[in-house]
Each structure stands twice: as structure tokens, then as C-alpha cells.
Amino acid sequence: MVTRTNNPYKTSSTSKGVSPSRILNNKENSSSTTQIHNGRKPLRASPKKRSGSPNQGFTNVKQPIKSRGSSPAGSSDSYDILGYKGSEYGSVERLDDENNIRRIITKSDDDGDNINVVVRVRPLNDKEKRGSDKCVIQFPGNGQLLVDNTGGSGSGQKPKLFSYNVVFEPAAIQEDILQFSGMKRLIEMSVEGYRCTCFCYGQTGSGKTHTLTGPPGLFGLRPSSYSDEHGLIFRSFLYLFQLIKQKSDVHFILKASYLEIYNEKVIDLLNPGSARKPLAVRWSKKARGFFVENLFTVDCEELDDLIAVLEEGLRNRAVGRHNMNDYSSRSHTILTVYISSEQPAENGVFLSRSGKINFVDLAGSEMTKKTQSEGKTLEEANNINKSLMVLGYCISSLSDQKRKNSHIPYRDSKLTKLLADSLAGNGVTLMIACISPAKFNINETINTLRYAARAKKIRTKPVVLMDPREALILSLKREVTVLQNENEHLRSALRVYSGVPRSSHGDSSDTDKRKPVSPQHVDVEKLGELDGPQLIELIKLYMGENESLRNENVDLFTSREMLQRDHEVVCRENERLLKKVEEVNKSPLIPARSAFSAEVLNLADSDSTSNIWNSSSDSNNEQASRIPASIEKELEKRQIGNGPFLRRHKSWDDKPKTKIVKMKSNKSIGNSQSHNTSGTGNSTSTKRRFSMANNKNVKSKSLDSSTKKSDVFGSMISLVDED
Numbered sequence: 001m002v003t004r005t006n007n008p009y010k011t012s013s014t015s016k017g018v019s020p021s022r023i024l025n026n027k028e029n030s031s032s033t034t035q036i037h038n039g040r041k042p043l044r045a046s047p048k049k050r051s052g053s054p055n056q057g058f059t060n061v062k063q064p065i066k067s068r069g070s071s072p073a074g075s076s077d078s079y080d081i082l083g084y085k086g087s088e089y090g091s092v093e094r095l096d097d098e099n100n101i102r103r104i105i106t107k108s109d110d111d112g113d114n115i116n117v118v119v120r121v122r123p124l125n126d127k128e129k130r131g132s133d134k135c136v137i138q139f140p141g142n143g144q145l146l147v148d149n150t151g152g153s154g155s156g157q158k159p160k161l162f163s164y165n166v167v168f169e170p171a172a173i174q175e176d177i178l179q180f181s182g183m184k185r186l187i188e189m190s191v192e193g194y195r196c197t198c199f200c201y202g203q204t205g206s207g208k209t210h211t212l213t214g215p216p217g218l219f220g221l222r223p224s225s226y227s228d229e230h231g232l233i234f235r236s237f238l239y240l241f242q243l244i245k246q247k248s249d250v251h252f253i254l255k256a257s258y259l260e261i262y263n264e265k266v267i268d269l270l271n272p273g274s275a276r277k278p279l280a281v282r283w284s285k286k287a288r289g290f291f292v293e294n295l296f297t298v299d300c301e302e303l304d305d306l307i308a309v310l311e312e313g314l315r316n317r318a319v320g321r322h323n324m325n326d327y328s329s330r331s332h333t334i335l336t337v338y339i340s341s342e343q344p345a346e347n348g349v350f351l352s353r354s355g356k357i358n359f360v361d362l363a364g365s366e367m368t369k370k371t372q373s374e375g376k377t378l379e380e381a382n383n384i385n386k387s388l389m390v391l392g393y394c395i396s397s398l399s400d401q402k403r404k405n406s407h408i409p410y411r412d413s414k415l416t417k418l419l420a421d422s423l424a425g426n427g428v429t430l431m432i433a434c435i436s437p438a439k440f441n442i443n444e445t446i447n448t449l450r451y452a453a454r455a456k457k458i459r460t461k462p463v464v465l466m467d468p469r470e471a472l473i474l475s476l477k478r479e480v481t482v483l484q485n486e487n488e489h490l491r492s493a494l495r496v497y498s499g500v501p502r503s504s505h506g507d508s509s510d511t512d513k514r515k516p517v518s519p520q521h522v523d524v525e526k527l528g529e530l531d532g533p534q535l536i537e538l539i540k541l542y543m544g545e546n547e548s549l550r551n552e553n554v555d556l557f558t559s560r561e562m563l564q565r566d567h568e569v570v571c572r573e574n575e576r577l578l579k580k581v582e583e584v585n586k587s588p589l590i591p592a593r594s595a596f597s598a599e600v601l602n603l604a605d606s607d608s609t610s611n612i613w614n615s616s617s618d619s620n621n622e623q624a625s626r627i628p629a630s631i632e633k634e635l636e637k638r639q640i641g642n643g644p645f646l647r648r649h650k651s652w653d654d655k656p657k658t659k660i661v662k663m664k665s666n667k668s669i670g671n672s673q674s675h676n677t678s679g680t681g682n683s684t685s686t687k688r689r690f691s692m693a694n695n696k697n698v699k700s701k702s703l704d705s706s707t708k709k710s711d712v713f714g715s716m717i718s719l720v721d722e723d
């Protein structure tokens with residue numbers, strides 16, 4: 001039994017609708033970029049504050065929004081209190097009032113650039129409950145779903161396990177979908193210039209429209225009040241304006257369009273006309289994508305304008321009634337928000353971006369036996385199923401690595417033509433697969449989950465839409481600045497190396513002469529007014545400047561390298577000389593204190609001196625044991641332990657390398673390390689070792705007080721001679 005239903009949204013008469021004055025005829029709108037400062041006042045997130053407005057988060061919001069009740073616009077924080085746990089991109093649990101953790105969302109790892117697929121399971125509806133239908137879905141966690149299709153024990157079948165980015169369990173509320181589906185990121189990306197799409201997919205009555213816009217009649221009954229039931233589109237609009245408000249330095253221009261594909265005909269929902277004349281879908285060579293010719297786009301300066309677009313579209317879309325849904329969408333709808341922005345960048349250049357976000361509410365697949373469709377509704381169902389089949393085929397081709405580069409049949413339906421970019425192009429896509437938990441719908445549920453699993457494998461290549469000329473100018477300017485700075489740095493480094501002050505540097509004028517001349521400054525405001533050849537000329541000038549800066553850069557680097565090399569050679573030579581000086585200073589033959597050596601040489605007995613310093617083989621212990629007072633004095637002066645009274649300790653003989661030396665007094669004495677018992681008696685080495693003992697004050701042990709100086713000295717000499 002099939003009956004047609006009035007569109008519940010049509011009951012609204014209070015909506016302000018779409019102001020004709022703000023409707024623009026868009027011939028080839030889609031992805032073309034916006035000109036810089038095209039004369040029209042851009043939408044700017046200007047701080048138009050209204051005192052006492054509950055919409056503190058949205059200064060651009062008109063007064064009527066105030067009547068929407070407790071809008072989240074003014075209290076985004078309120079969503080954090082009760083009790084979302086984790087990040088906005090994927091918390092897995094929510095706390096209830098008693099702080100018990102109720103799991104309503106589970107999440108698995110992100111798949112990078114793949115289509116983000118989330119699943120929402122609606123609760124059993126009244127009819128299903130009345131019919132004692134069973135829930136066949138289980139939620140093991142980690143973004144997984146278990147579908148019990150065993151039909152009871154003994155069937156031999158195993159429950160099917162599916163895995164997605166996020167799974168929303170029946171208890172999930174509308175705000176959860178915004179917070180945890182990745183929708184917020186999608187909106188942020190659209191503001192950054194990406195083309196984003198969120199589409200809901202699933203069998204009839206599975207909750208697609210509920211997820212995107214809310215339950216039937218929401219706008220019709222309470223046109224201007226905020227409700228917990230508001231769907232993802234409404235919430236996304238709020239979030240979008242929140243973002244725009246935060247980016248106060250960026251000029252935004254928002255536009256919106258709303259269309260439906262009804263029986264393979266594209267109808268403009270913002271201007272359907274009484275005849276509902278269909279619009280043509282054409283291929284744009286420029287944008288390299290399909291577009292709807294003559295689709296109306298509406299300027300949306302304020303949040304209310306976007307909401308008005310939503311309400312207008314909902315009023316005009318085709319809704320019907322069948323056995324499974326009293327308010328069944330009989331068409332696919334696409335609401336698009338075009339977000340153009342102009343952001344001041346470096347060097348006075350404006351960066352313009354053109355992002356967009358599509359909200360696609362697909363009509364649900366139907367098993368006509370179950371929906372008992374007939375007549376017009378049957379025709380609708382056939383068209384819906386056909387286009388969904390093409391969509392499914394495109395999805396499975398794209399998800400198959402072997403087939404994805406082969407022909408994808410986008411052209412087989414209007415829906416796939418218009419979604420082509422979202423599915424495989426440079427866009428970012430979120431798919432919300434909606435399913436029923438009821439056993440009655442198990443086959444459709446498994447089908448939906450299979451499609452969703454395939455869609456998850458599709459990879460897209462998101463790119464930001466920027467005016468290529470502006471991007472080129474900007475990157476050239478950036479490079480010029482970097483090169484200029486680098487060259488300036490190199491010039492001053494060269495001046496430092498050559499030791500010539502900046503002002504008096506002979507080459508500076510030469511270097512400055514080589515400095516390339518920058519192109520004449522172009523007023524950024526007028527950049528948009530320049531025609532193609534002028535822009536090309538400007539780009540050429542920048543490229544020329546860039547090139548000469550590069551050349552200069554290379555020259556400067558070469559000079560710097562040469563100077564650095566010279567510098568290194570000088571440093572090495574310097575080091576070598578210093579080392580030499582050090583060695584010379586250390587040598588006992590040329591003592592650091594020449595006075596000492598002269599004194600010693602003058603005062604000491606020449607033989608003994610020669611014995612001590614020069615002779616090892618001719619050494620005479622007796623002679624050596626007589627220490628001249630003058631030498632003793634001098635040795636004392638040099639803190640060589642009341643003179644160089646080294647003697648070989650008993651331990652020395654036992655452990656020749658244990659360099660323990662006793663001194664007569666407690667004064668420090670030369671390091672016994674200098675005594676090498678295994679030495680060959682080479683006089684030079686002996687001198688060197690003694691010199692070290694002389695010059696170093698290192699660890700030592702006090703000499704036996706009973707040891708006589710002469711003995712010590714004699715021993716020392718004998719030690720040295722033995723070496």
C-alpha cells in the first residue's frame with residue numbers, strides 16, 4: 001500500500017526563504033576561483049557585537065537566530081562538559097550523568113587520504129518494536145560491527161564482522177555525529193580551500209535524512225528555534241560560522257546552492273519553478289568536472305541565509321510515503337556551500353582559495369516488495385535504485401586497485417556525474433552509512449555495509465584550489481625575499497672575512513651594482529585588475545629578478561668558500577706555529593725562564609751539570625750525590641720538593657710502573673710517571689722526563705723524613721742514569 005505524503009517542510013510559512021535579491025545566476029559555478037577584490041563587498045567575519053546575544057560565538061549572526069533557543073553557537077564549550085572524553089576527532093566513549101561510561105561511538109585508526117567511512121545504526125523504530133523484531137547488530141568496539149546473520153544456532157553461518165573509521169551505536173545523538181564523524185575536519189578543510197563532500201548512504205528508512213537534517217517536520221514546526229534534533233547540516237553551518245569568525249584576517253564569500261536529482265532530472269530546489277524544469281548537467285573543460293548549468297547560487301552573508309537555503313530546499317524536495325517510511329526522500333539532494341576566501345599573505349599578496357562542501361542526502365535503496373511501491377512511487381524507486389546501482393558500481397571499481405584506472409561509469413547517472421569529483425578526484429569525502437539494526441532489514445544492512453567497506457578503500461588526492469597565477473607570484477616573491485636575505489647575509493660575511501668595514505669596502509659598490517632590480521611595486525589591490533599579459537609580464541619580471549639573484553647567490557657562495565678555505569689554511573698554520581712554540585717552551589734546553597738556566601749553569605759545577613742533564617753513561621753517582629747549594633736553592637724555588645730529591649722508592653723496584661715517589665718534605669714533586677724503568681738510558685728522554693718532573697705539580701707522597709737530600713738526589717740521578 002503506497003500513499004503519497006505532503007512534504008513536512010512545506011508546512012513552514014514563517015521561514016524567510018531566499019531573498020531573490022541575493023540569488024545569483026550561476027552559469028558555470030562549481031570550482032572556478034574567485035577574483036581578488038572584485039568590487040563586491042566580501043563577507044568578512046567582522047566583530048558586529050550585539051550585547052546580550054546568546055550567539056556569542058557568531059558575531060555575524062542575525063537577531064532571529066536568538067530565538068533558536070540554546071544554540072551551540074554561543075556555548076560550544078557546553079558540549080565539552082557532559083561528558084565527551086577524548087579528542088573531537090574520535091573519542092570513543094561518553095559519560096552519562098552518573099559518570100558511568102557508556103560506549104556509543106567506537107573508532108578505528110584513520111586511513112589517511114581514503115574516503116572516511118562512518119556507520120550510524122539507528123534505534124529500532126516503533127513498528128519494529130511492535131513486531132518484536134530483533135536487533136541483529138553487535139558492537140565489539142574499535143570501529144567494528146558484528147552482524148548476526150546466522151538465523152539462530154545450527155545454521156552453520158558465522159556472524160559477519162565489518163570495520164570502519166567510526167561506528168555510532170543507536171544511543172548516539174545528533175551532536176555526536178558532528179563531533180566524532182570527522183565532519184568538523186571536513187568543514188575546516190573546506191574553509192582551507194578543499195572540495196569536501198559528506199554523503200549519507202543506506203536503505204530507505206535507515207536514518208539518512210534524520211542524520212543530515214533531523215526528524216521530519218523539524219523546520220516546519222519550529223522554524224527558527226535550535227533543537228537537539230537538528231541534524232548535521234545545521235550543526236555544520238554553525239561550526240562553519242564559528243570558524244569564519246575566528247579567522248578575522250580572512251575575507252570570506254559564502255554562496256550556496258541546493259539541487260535534487262529526481263527521476264534522473266536535476267531540479268533546482270532554490271528555484272524549482274512551477275514546471276520544475278530540469279537543468280542540464282555539463283562537462284566543464286576549465287574546471288575539468290561536471291556542473292549543473294544555470295543552477296542558482298545564493299549569497300549567504302550570514303548564518304540565517306544558509307539556514308534559509310536549507311529550509312527552502314527541504315520544502316521543495318520530493319518526499320513520499322511508503323510502507324517503510326512515512327517521509328521517504330524520493331530524490332537525491334545535494335546542498336553545496338561554496339567558500340571563497342582571500343587571505344593577506346607575505347609581500348602584500350592576497351591568497352585566494354575556493355573550497356566547497358557538499359551535503360548529499362541520497363534516496364534510500366528500496367526493495368519494492370517490502371515498500372510495496374507502485375505507480376509513481378515505483379517509478380521513483382526504480383530510478384533511485386538504478387542510480388544507486390551505478391554509484392555502487394563506481395565505488396567498487398574505484399576501490400579495486402586493478403580496475404580503478406580503467407573506465408569508471410560516472411556518465412551512467414546524473415548522481416555519479418555530480419559526485420565524480422568527491423569519489424575519485426581531488427576532494428575529501430566522508431561517507432555516513434546508515435543502517436537499521438532490525439533483523440527484518442538484515443540483507444539491506446549487509447549490502448550497505450559491504451558498499452561502505454568498499455568505499456573505505458577508495459583513495460582521493462585532496463588538493464587546495466588556488467589561483468595558479470597568484471600561487472606562482474607568491475612563491476616567486478617568497479623565493480626572491482629568501483634570496484635577497486641570503487645574499488645580503490653573504491655580502492656582509494664577505495666584508496667580515498676581508499676585514500673591510502662595510503662603508504669602505506672597495507667591492508661593495510660592485511656587489512651592489514650586481515644587485516638585481518626588483519620589478520616595480522604593484523598595488524595588491526590592483527592585482528586583480530591586471531589582465532593576462534600584464535600578469536605574465538609581472539611574473540616574467542619576478543622570474544628575471546629571481547634568476548639574477550640566484551646568479552649573484554652562486555657568485556657570493558663561491559667567494560665565500562674561497563675565503564673560508566684561505567681562512568682555514570691560515571688557522572692551520574697558526575695552530576702549527578702555536579704548537580711549535582709550546583714545544584719549545586716545554587723543552588728543558590730552552591727553559592721558559594732563561595734566567596733560571598743561566599743561573600743554574602753559572603752556579604753549578606759544570607761537570608755535575610753535564611752529568612745530570614747530558615750524560616747518562618758517564619754519570620758518576622758520587623759526583624751526583626753532591627748537590628750544589630745553588631742548584632738546590634733554585635730547585636726549591638721551583639717547588640721541586642726541596643729540590644729535585646727524587647729517589648726511587650723501594651716499591652719502584654718491585655713495581656717499576658707504580659710511580660710512587662717519596663719526598664723529603666710534604667711539598668709536591670714531579671710526577672713519577674716520568675720515570676720509565678724500562679728506558680734505554682737515552683739522555684734526551686732522560687732530560688725530557690726530568691723536565692716533566694720539574695714542571696708538573698702532581699700527586700705525590702711525602703718522602704720519608706729520614707731520607708737525606710743527597711741520597712734522594714743521588715738516587716734520582718742514578719735512576720735517571722739507569723734509564
Ligand SMILES: Nc1ncnc2c1ncn2[C@@H]1O[C@H](COP(=O)(O)OP(=O)(O)OP(=O)(O)O)[C@@H](O)[C@H]1O
Nearest residue numbers: 122204205206207208209210215325328329363364
Ligand atoms: N538515529 C535515529 N534516532 C531516532 N530516530 C531515527 C533515527 N534515524 C532515523 N530515525 C527515524 O526513522 C525514520 C526514517 O528516517 P529517515 O527518513 O531519516 O530515513 P531515510 O534513510 O532518509 O529514508 P529514505 O531513504 O526513505 O528517505 C524517521 O522518522 C526518523 O526520524
